Amino acid sequence: MKISASLSFVSIGLFAIACGSGGSGTIGGGSTAAAGDVSSVCTAMCDWKTKCGKGSDGCVKECTDEGAQYQGKWSASYTGAVSSCFSTLACDKKDDECVASFGAADPAYPDIAAVTACLAKREDCTAPGAGPDGGTVEGSTFSDDYCQSIAALTDAARANADACRAKSCSEVRDCLKAAGAFSF
DSSP states (O other): OOEETTEEIIIIISOOOTTOOOOOOOSSSSSOSSBOOHHHHHHHHHHHHHHTTOOOTTHHHHHHHHHGGGTTTBBHHHHHHHHHHHHHOOTTSOTHHHHTOHHHHOTTTTOOHHHHHHHHHHHHHHSTTOSTTSSOOTTOOOOHHHHHGGGGBOHHHHHHHHGGGGSOHHHHHHHHHHHTOOOO
């Protein structure tokens, strides 16, 4: 989901927040236990947009409203990395550079068990012959962004996202979104 002036939130790549850090992570990686503050990411992103002449009135409110679904799901290490990135991002760069700050949020990225398992599920769902008629499973396609963004989640949200692998291919994307994963 793209965050236009208001936060192409996920598109803007799940923003980082207030340079916080998390507790101890258990699902494949770094410090992901503590949740980050989505509004901090919105403030950092909207400040960047304003500085670069891309902002609009109401950006922070729109972003915060859209981002409410991620509150408590993104880790403090992720929101901190994203916020920090926006503070130094050049105006000629794309906001995805900050949104995709997964390595800064979790040093284990991309070797996070839930991420690699999700990517394997995606491959299974899109493989020729996976569907009942020998084609791909209809409605099963979901962007690998959803899998990559699992790195931005708290441990609890990662566990919820990891459980999506048990769903049918047509249910995985919505399950991942509900867990806090996003496309950017």
